[in-house]
Amino acid sequence: MYLHRLGAALADSDWRCLAYALMSSHVHLALVAGTTPIGPLLKRIHSPFANWHNKRHDRLGPVFADRPAAWVVGSGSEGRLVAYIHSNPVRGNAAKRASASTWTSHRAYTGATGAPPWLDTADGLRRCGVGRANFDAWVGAAAADFGRPSLTTMNRAAHRFGAIELGTPVTDPDHVPLVARAFAHYRPSPRVVVELVAEALAIPWTRFCSRAPEPELVRARRVTLGIARRLGFTVAEMCACLSVTRQAGSRIMHRPLDPSGEALVATVAAQLTRLTSVTPSLAKQLESLGSVSPTG
Numbered sequence: 543m544y545l546h547r548l549g550a551a552l553a554d555s556d557w558r559c560l561a562y563a564l565m566s567s568h569v570h571l572a573l574v575a576g577t578t579p580i581g582p583l584l585k586r587i588h589s590p591f592a593n594w595h596n597k598r599h600d601r602l603g604p605v606f607a608d609r610p611a612a613w614v615v616g617s618g619s620e621g622r623l624v625a626y627i628h629s630n631p632v633r634g635n636a637a638k639r640a641s642a643s644t645w646t647s648h649r650a651y652t653g654a655t656g657a658p659p660w661l662d663t664a665d666g667l668r669r670c671g672v673g674r675a676n677f678d679a680w681v682g683a684a685a686a687d688f689g690r691p692s693l694t695t696m697n698r699a700a701h702r703f704g705a706i707e708l709g710t711p712v713t714d715p716d717h718v719p720l721v722a723r724a725f726a727h728y729r730p731s732p733r734v735v736v737e738l739v740a741e742a743l744a745i746p747w748t749r750f751c752s753r754a755p756e757p758e759l760v761r762a763r764r765v766t767l768g769i770a771r772r773l774g775f776t777v778a779e780m781c782a783c784l785s786v787t788r789q790a791g792s793r794i795m796h797r798p799l800d801p802s803g804e805a806l807v808a809t810v811a812a813q814l815t816r817l818t819s820v821t822p823s824l825a826k827q828l829e830s831l832g833s834v835s836p837t838g
Contacts, residue, residue: 544569544591549660551586560666561623563630563646570627572615574665580612611693614712621670625684640681651677693718732775732783738810739766751785760794761803767795768807 544564548571552559556576563570573580592605615623628651631643640648647666650657653674657663667673672680693708696718700706709719740750743762750762763784770780781791799807 543594544587545658547587547591549658551583552660554586555583557583558662558665559660560620560662560669561627561647561651562661563627565630565634565636565645570630572620572623572627572666574662580610584610612710614710616712617669621672622684624666624670625681628681639678641678648678648681732770732780735769735773735775735780735810736766736783739769739806742806742810751783753786761799763791764794764797764799765803765806765810767791768799768803769811771795772807772811 545562548559548562555578557578557580558574558576559571560574561570561572576583588606595605596602628640628646628648631637631645632640636645637643640646641652641654643649644655647657647661647663649655650661651663651666651674663674667677670677670680693711697708700708700720706720706722709721711718736750737747739745739762740747743758743765745759745762750759752759763786766784767777767780770777777791777795778788781788784791786794
């Protein structure tokens, strides 16, 4: 029924399907994008399928627990993606080989079964760069883990910096662009705070982030932590950037600053507030400024 709904939706769309895998807890689709957004296409598949499933099993509630994750796949990764999708039953211990599963498009690629009209196996083989006769062996050899960063972890990290959202992830090369609305505010990295204070006090970076107990450095750390507190940083993340313990940072924060130190806190905090206002031009640059790597 899911494949029937998929085919019906594709028939009324300019999207094309290269590969699929239906698992007990999730679905994989390799699609060639059309001109319309993917949301309406998937809604035409998932909504009627969920209604059919609930009626058949006499149940209520959502069938799909979360929104689908969409990934942009570059030309260098298309074949690896198809191999990854067809090897899902093997990784999930549902089959010993990709060819043993009837829940993916693998057997249609090898010619063991006929391909439905909406499944473009010819284009899929072309993108994989392999012939039909050698496809099964190629998938077995190419099915390395299609490692992807955790979007949940990335989204949590992005939100720490303010009104920033994840853009559509790209797998070749692996990165996730960050986007923000015009005139939104975002919180800079703790390192930016340290760099500005070090510049204002004319203290070299390496000396600033040392643990030396010199009065000048202790005062500089106190100024930095005062600014961080105004901007909503936690003591832990600022102490990590300053290379001091959390206990030492807490003690430093509770010591009063002299008037010149308070003035510096206000000046740098105001400077950072201006820097973190996302103007239209800065919004366009934010992707290159804030690309998140899989290990970032």
